[in-house]
Amino acid sequence: MKRKHGTVVIGLGNPILGDDAVGLVIASELRKRMGRIVDIVELSAGGLTVAEAMLGYRKAIIVDALVEEGTVPGKILRLTFEDLKTTPKRFIGFHDIDLVTSVELIKAIDRESFPDEVVVFGITIQKPGCYQEGLSEEVKTAVPKCVEMIEEECGR
């Protein structure tokens, strides 16, 4: 395992499931703006794959869509990894194990290579129901703001 250094931003989503792609869109925007300073990873995966992608970095920032009933789309939430464990908002691992378990597993196995800090940015979306390209207007509006927030987070 390599020694920990720098920050990785991991954008998650499915590019053909409408607003679910927002994490990828933000990651792509960040790559243009700060791709030389931080590593940007775009993944359409969950669980173990995401946890594995964090190895070797000092800090990991995850950005993903968040489905929360009763909340308007386009809201940005900054969560710590601890928040993911203690709130009902949690990643759903659709193949392997969910993210919280994956992170706990990877930490147990290789704590030295695992980031000291994991921050999650969630952008609220309506539950995706069918395949389509492009973001809704509400979610699109949140993109520049979230990009700025992550830029600031990278500087912390």
Place this chain on the structure above:
Amino acid sequence: MRKVVTIQPITRLEGHGKISIFLDDGGNVKDAYYQVVEFRGFERFCIGRPVEEMPIITPRICGVCPWAHHMASAKAVDAVYGAELPETAKKIREMAYNIFYVHDHSAVFYALSAPDFVVGPDAPRVERNILGLIGKVGLETGKKVINARMVATKLLEKLAGRAIIPTCAVPGGVSKPLTEEDRKEIEEGAKKLVEFGQFTLKILEDVVLKNQKYLDLIVGDVYKHETYYMGLVDEKGLVNYYEGKVRVVDPKGRIYAEFHPKDYLNYIGEHVEPWTYLKFPYLKGLGWKGIVDGEKSGAYRVGPLGRLNVANGFATPLAQEAYERFKETLGKPAHATLGYHWARVIEILNAAERALELSRDPDVTGKDFRVPLTNTPNEGVGIVEAPRGTLIHHYKTDQEGILTDVNLIVATTHNNAGICMSVKKASQQLIKGGNVSDGLLNMIEMAFRAYDPCLACGTHALPGQMPLDVCIYDADGKLVAEIKRP
């Protein structure tokens, strides 16, 4: 009055689904169903697009097995253009696909299947996960799993640019040739994967097969169905994940049919039930007889167990040796549903061995890695064995190669009847007189988990709650109650 017991959420399962178990007045199981909530409109999303885009689009359907869709799609596009691939292209594709198999099957075995056995089917729910597994077998095992996955990921990135959504296969071949330097690296990595495959088989033998209680569970009647089986075989009738003919065997193991992928519609029909989005494929020659097993029922099963049942064996020595032991214990065909786990572990070893074999084949560094598409496009079918079972992509286009029709049949759909049968049979035997404990419910979950059903759509949005509904139907199929998870 009929009572309903619903297991939710379905732990360690792809995507979202639900199981409804209907009890009679005596508290015994009358019916049990497994249902899927899925995203729709994929076929519609594709129509009107150039068919060449499909190998890039279809892996987005599902983050679980992107490589399976990638390969089936590329093969279907090859067929649309009548392209005959050079050996180099075929072998690079097959090598990549076998590496993906190790990556995928190992996650399924260690994260989803093994906890039931290693931690124990009666263990509390909170311990029946991979952390509980590591607690039992030690941290070193966890390290081996993660290291093997990372080796596979690195090799896939070398072959495809990126491991998760691949760009390896292109219509008519592969996107780039393989350098000698990369080939050597793949060979070294594949050796490690073979060692990992042997290690995994040893874990299965030590922890599961040497435990008489678990072995009894596997070979017992609770999880047994005498169905037909389907899977791809090569020209020698051996297991092949990437290409071959589709073979179907009957419950006695006799070959019922063997056909070219393009002829699949002559053999497979799809039945629709009002209570689920997921169709029920069946063998047309036998017809749809309901969710039942036996020689007269058109229901069949696919996946690791299906492949081992249809094939004459494996082309690689270590997997073949393991397969002999599998046959001795479970018979052939093996009807034990929990045999899926065992078959999956043998396939990890086989896929690693095959990847190593191909990495040493001089053809993989050949320069002839792609042919131009010169024929007028029309219609094509591509079939591969996804880790979960037979995957069919069927495209029709106009003369410009614009898609006019798309049909996909995925592994979990083929297994739909089998999964429902297993859930019902397990629950009938394990719930008596309304007596239901967590351990019993887990044993019911084990029935469908063996199939590793994939209900995924490729999304992993952070939901505020698990989107699970409970629907209760009366004897006439009328919805009488709907309960949403709070």
